[in-house]
Amino acid sequence: MTSARDRVLASVRTALGRSDPLSEAQTKIMRTYLAEHPVGPRPQLDWEPVARFSERARLLSSTVEEVAALEAVPAAVAAYLRAHALPLQAIVWPQFERLDWSHAGVSVAARKAQDQDMVGITGCFCAIAETGTLLTLSGADAPPSTSLLPETHIAIVPCARIVRSMEDAWALVRSERGALPRATNFISGPSRTADIEQTLVLGAHGPYRVHVVLVRS
Amino acid sequence: MQISSMHFKARATQKLADPDLREALNGLKQRFVPGRAAVIAELDNFEEIREAAAEIRRRTLEHLDFFLETFERKATERGAVVHWAQTWQEANDIVLKIARDNGVRKAVKSKSMVSEECALNDALEGAGIEVVETDLGEYILQLGREPPSHIIAPVIHKTRDQVSDLFAEKHATPRKTDIGELTREARERLRPHFLQADMGITGANFVVAETGSTLIVTNEGNGRMATTLPRVHVAITGIEKVVPTLEDLATLLRLLPRSATGQSISNYVSVTTGTRGDDEIDGPQAFHIILLDAGRSRILASEFRDILRCIRCGACMNHCPVYQSVGGHAYGWVYPGPMGSVLTPNYIGLENALDLPHAATLCNQCGVVCPVKIPLPELLRKLREKQYERGLRPKRERAALRCWSFLAAHPRLYGWVTGAAARVLSWMGGDRKRIASLPFGRGWTEGRDLPAPEGETFRALYARRGAR
Numbered sequence: 001m002t003s004a005r006d007r008v009l010a011s012v013r014t015a016l017g018r019s020d021p022l023s024e025a026q027t028k029i030m031r032t033y034l035a036e037h038p039v040g041p042r043p044q045l046d047w048e049p050v051a052r053f054s055e056r057a058r059l060l061s062s063t064v065e066e067v068a069a070l071e072a073v074p075a076a077v078a079a080y081l082r083a084h085a086l087p088l089q090a091i092v093w094p095q096f097e098r099l100d101w102s103h104a105g106v107s108v109a110a111r112k113a114q115d116q117d118m119v120g121i122t123g124c125f126c127a128i129a130e131t132g133t134l135l136t137l138s139g140a141d142a143p144p145s146t147s148l149l150p151e152t153h154i155a156i157v158p159c160a161r162i163v164r165s166m167e168d169a170w171a172l173v174r175s176e177r178g179a180l181p182r183a184t185n186f187i188s189g190p191s192r193t194a195d196i197e198q199t200l201v202l203g204a205h206g207p208y209r210v211h212v213v214l215v216r217s
Numbered sequence: 218m219q220i221s222s223m224h225f226k227a228r229a230t231q232k233l234a235d236p237d238l239r240e241a242l243n244g245l246k247q248r249f250v251p252g253r254a255a256v257i258a259e260l261d262n263f264e265e266i267r268e269a270a271a272e273i274r275r276r277t278l279e280h281l282d283f284f285l286e287t288f289e290r291k292a293t294e295r296g297a298v299v300h301w302a303q304t305w306q307e308a309n310d311i312v313l314k315i316a317r318d319n320g321v322r323k324a325v326k327s328k329s330m331v332s333e334e335c336a337l338n339d340a341l342e343g344a345g346i347e348v349v350e351t352d353l354g355e356y357i358l359q360l361g362r363e364p365p366s367h368i369i370a371p372v373i374h375k376t377r378d379q380v381s382d383l384f385a386e387k388h389a390t391p392r393k394t395d396i397g398e399l400t401r402e403a404r405e406r407l408r409p410h411f412l413q414a415d416m417g418i419t420g421a422n423f424v425v426a427e428t429g430s431t432l433i434v435t436n437e438g439n440g441r442m443a444t445t446l447p448r449v450h451v452a453i454t455g456i457e458k459v460v461p462t463l464e465d466l467a468t469l470l471r472l473l474p475r476s477a478t479g480q481s482i483s484n485y486v487s488v489t490t491g492t493r494g495d496d497e498i499d500g501p502q503a504f505h506i507i508l509l510d511a512g513r514s515r516i517l518a519s520e521f522r523d524i525l526r527c528i529r530c531g532a533c534m535n536h537c538p539v540y541q542s543v544g545g546h547a548y549g550w551v552y553p554g555p556m557g558s559v560l561t562p563n564y565i566g567l568e569n570a571l572d573l574p575h576a577a578t579l580c581n582q583c584g585v586v587c588p589v590k591i592p593l594p595e596l597l598r599k600l601r602e603k604q605y606e607r608g609l610r611p612k613r614e615r616a617a618l619r620c621w622s623f624l625a626a627h628p629r630l631y632g633w634v635t636g637a638a639a640r641v642l643s644w645m646g647g648d649r650k651r652i653a654s655l656p657f658g659r660g661w662t663e664g665r666d667l668p669a670p671e672g673e674t675f676r677a678l679y680a681r682r683g684a685r
Contacts, residue, residue, distance in 0.1 A: 005301040008456065008510045012282045015518035022283045030283050034427050034461055040273070040468035041265040056481075112498045115412055131482040140496035144445050148438060166467040173463075180428050182500050183445065184488035191438035191484055193400060195354035195370060197377050198244035201400040204353060205407065206438025206485070 045164045049129040050214065053162050056132025060189030061202055062210040066159075069217050073156055074104035076213050077121065081106065084209070086152055090119035095141040096156065113145035120150035120207075126161045126169050127212075131188055134212070135169050138183035147187060153207040155187075158215045218333050218364050222549035222561050225572035229539075229547040233664075238544050241376050249370075249535040252479020253586065259481060260471065270472050271590040273465045274526035278517065284426040284459045285508065291429025295491025297504040308509050309340035312418070312451055315505050316346055319449050321415040325407075327433060327440040328352040329420030330368055330529065331453050331509055333551045334564070337418070348418075349410045351439040353403050360387045366545030368552060369477050369531040374544045407439070417443030417501065421454035422529070423469065424506070427462045430490040431506055434473060434483045441487050450489065450501040456508050457517075457525040469528060472588035476530035512564040521596055524559045526589040533583035533593055539576050548573065555583035555593040562600055568609055574600035635674045643672035 002010075013019060022030065054064045067076050073096075081088055088106045097110040113120060125137045134155050138144045147153045163169050166186075173180065191206030202208055221228075232238055257263050277284055289299045302308035308331075316324070324346060326332065338359075341348040350359040354371035358364065361383050365371030372380070380399055385392035388406065393399050419440055421431040431452045433440040444450050460466055474480040493500035516525055534540040534554025545553035549570070552560045558573040574597050577583075583593040604610050605618070624631045645652050646669020654662050661667065 003301070004303050004307055007303050008301045008508070008514065009282050009285065011303075011510065011514035012285070012456065012517060015514050016279065016281065021286075022280060026280070027283060030280055030461075034287065037427065037462035037464045039464050040269045041262055043260045043262055043266070043471075060484075115408060133482055138497060138500060139494065140498070143497065143499045144441070145499045148441050148445060166470065167464055170463040170467065180430060180488065180490040182489065182491055182493050182497065184430070184490065185441065186482070186486035186488075188482045188484050191436065193353045193437045194248075194478070195352070195357070195372055196375075196380055196396045196399060197241070198248040198370065198373070199377075199396045201397050203404070204400060204437030204439070205351065205404055205411075205442055 039167045042165055042167065043130075045130060047129070049162045049164055050159050052129040053127055053132055054212075054214070056129070057189065057210075057212055058132070060132050061192075062132065062189045062212055064212045064214060066214040066216060068215075070099065070156075070158075070215055073213055073215065074099050074101045074106055077154055078104040078106050080154065080211055081119065081152075084152070087118050090121050090154070091117050091146055091150065092121040093123055093142050093146055095123060096121060112143060113149040115149060117150045119152045119154065120146040120148075121154045121156070122147045123156045124161065126163050126172055127157050128164070128166055128169055128186075129162050130165045133166075134187040136183075136185045136187065137173070137177065137181045138185075139181055144183045144185055147185070148206050151203065151207055152209045152211070153187075153190075154211045154213065156213050156215060218336055218551050220550050220565055220569065222565065222570040222573055225547055225549060225570075225576055228549065229543040229576070232543040232547050237376050237379070238374055241374050242541055242544055244370075244373060245535050245541050249479060253476060253532060253535070256475045256479050256481050260475075266468060266471055267588055267590060269468050270528075270588055271526060273460060273468060274528070274589050277459055277461060278457065278522060278525055281456065281459070281517065284461060285456060287426040288424055288429055288459050289508075291426065292424075292431075292491070292506055293429070295429050297429065297491050297506050300505060300507045302507055302509045303511070305335040305509075305511050308335045308453060308507050308511070309337055311505075311507055312337060312453070313340060313344050313346075315449065315451055315503075316341070316344070316416060319415065319503065321346060321449060323347045323349070323410070323414045324416040324418050325349050325351050325410050325414040325439075325443050325447065326355070327417070327419040327435065327443040328355050328371070329418065329453060330365075330551055331420050331455055332418065333365065334511065335453070335509070337453070349407070349414070351407050351411065351437075351443065352435075353400060353437060356403055356407065357383065360384075364546065365551075366553065367531060367534065368529055374546060411439075411442045411446050414443075414447040416449040416451060417445075417447040418451045418453065419443050421452045421458055421506075422473065423458050423460050423466060424452075424454060424508075425461075425463060425466060425488075426459055428490055430488045432466070432486065432488045434470070434486050436478070436480075436484040438485055441485050444487060444489050444501070445499055448501050449503045449505070451505045451507065452489070453507040453509065455513055456510055457513050457527075473528055473530050476532040476586065476588040516563050519563070520599055521559060521563055523591050524556065524563070524596060526591055527556050527560075528589055529556075530588060532586040532588065536582040536586050538578055538580065538582070548576065555597065556591070559593060559596045559600065567600065567604060567607065571604065571609060574598075574604060632674070632676055636677060639670045639674050640672050642670050645669065
């Protein structure tokens with residue numbers, strides 16, 4: 001008895017008028033295509049990336065602020081949390097645990113997110129100016145649940161990591177990581193739904209608020 | 218999902234008389250149509266991108282076996298288990314087996330139209346596994362035991378009041394009317410399910426051959442929850458959803474959210490590749506991918522291959538005057554609107570969906586907005602021809618077509634008959650020049666009057682003017 005796999009592939013080949021796999025010449029063309037992964041047509045991307053990112057992120061209902069250096073992030077986060085009457089308690093990606101949070105009055109824990117966590121602080125692999133999007137790659141120091149379960153997501157984004165388009169983001173992943181991690185998440189603003197009467201509501205299952213802290217150097 | 222596509226005409230008539238539905242469907246014309254137009258205008262080279270997207274889909278289909286095998290190899294290398302299913306039943310059996318092998322008692326689902334094809338929820342419930350839909354729209358449908366009526370906005374047929382009543386009844390909470398509060402209530406109900414579920418079931422908008430990844434595009438974040446929290450993730454999708462590279466994906470993602478919801482990008486584009494790394498603290502431990510045929514290879518072999526390019530954006534239904542009037546339930550199965558009217562007869566048999574190829578005015582709005590340039594009106598016309606060839610149309614219609622074809626082949630007779638008809642109809646129109654009822658056209662005149670002709674045919678007019 002043949003397997004479902006063989007039966008499906010056989011009927012696909014029959015449909016394409018072949019009884020065998022792709023010819024060697026054709027296979028080579030397709031392999032080259034995969035290896036070269038050419039970039040398709042893109043719209044004009046001639047704006048200044050940081051300004052464009054901020055503008056698009058705000059259009060997606062994120063808030064954006066800029067600080068001079070990574071050391072200034074805890075104070076900025078504390079001010080944001082106070083301004084929104086949010087608890088000064090957060091879970092953070094392990095890579096940011098060592099910042100001086102206690103000086104700013106914020107207590108942080110670098111662990112897996114739980115239901116009752118109110119604030120999650122993450123970094124990003126890079127950000128995309130065209131759409132105002134954050135890209136996170138999962139890993140030991142970048143757990144995906146931090147940007148998902150808490151009602152408030154704060155993202156630390158170095159300006160130098162803002163690329164123009166998704167194609168540029170893929171190029172960066174290829175050159176710096178080689179392979180995709182388990183979870184590659186493009187995040188564009190707070191979670192939302194318009195299922196009832198096409199009326200937009202922020203905060204469906206994920207965060208109600210996304211606050212981006214841009215870091216200049 | 219139960220198939221009732223044979224009854225389009227009867228259901229459509231019923232739906233036309235439903236004032237709540239008319240109100241609910243207003244959202245299409247007021248939000249989706251202008252929303253799409255606005256974000257398409259952001260792209261200075263929309264047509265170029267659209268042509269590239271169509272070409273990516275065409276190329277993939279022409280080498281589908283190669284890209285599927287490449288995908289399978291890459292996904293397997295990363296620790297995913299790839300399953301193949303020839304039928305809906307086989308797909309359900311695979312999900313049930315994975316559930317049994319992993320001791321799954323509760324599954325959360327992110328919206329998946331392929332799972333609707335399979336009626337997967339019924340299969341899971343039949344096996345004693347609790348399954349919870351988590352997309353807000355799908356959750357509302359599950360509470361009300363209704364099928365979706367749109368592939369992107371599944372509860373577009375419902376008004377806020379109907380949702381208020383449903384939540385008050387099923388949740389046994391005070392009735393809320395604010396949409397924000399209703400959404401919050403659903404969030405609070407669903408959060409525990411995400412945290413308790415053993416299995417997350419999702420579809421896949423695309424699967425990427427180059428990397429062996431699957432991907433879902435969502436706004437609510439339920440797709441991310443379902444692929445992050447439960448210990449087992451099952452992605453079920455059709456074999457036509459494969460794209461070659463990440464760059465191809467970037468091209469398609471410029472069009473999918475724009476065409477679907479009028480967004481330049483959806484909130485979450487979640488790409489899943491393999492299983493959790495040893496040092497990762499979250500994410501599922503097992504990842505299963507089911508590639509489903511269920512009629513797709515048959516379509517690939519047919520003159521309807523173009524429909525397999527479809528990326529399920531829903532733009533064709535949002536812009537369809539027929540869908541805008543009757544909504545999705547009239548179509549009787551998973552896929553409504555123009556793409557559904559092509560897919561449904563191909564999946565379930567032309568003889569089981571007789572009205573669907575006719576549930577269109579062939580105005581080509583769908584063809585114009587399709588991001589991958591599927592010639593939908595042409596495919597619908599081909600289905601009509603097939604129905605006629607196979608003798609699947611009513612006797613009266615066939616007789617009428619034969620008469621017309623005889624007349625059209627005899628120009629002098631044609632001139633005489635149409636001339637007589639124009640005079641009779643003009644006389645029937647009277648002073649108002651409108652005809653309120655016709656002996657053989659009651660269906661047409663029921664909803665509106667027929668403007669009466671002037672009493673002269675085009676040919677006669679042309680002959681008179683041409684002689685001058």
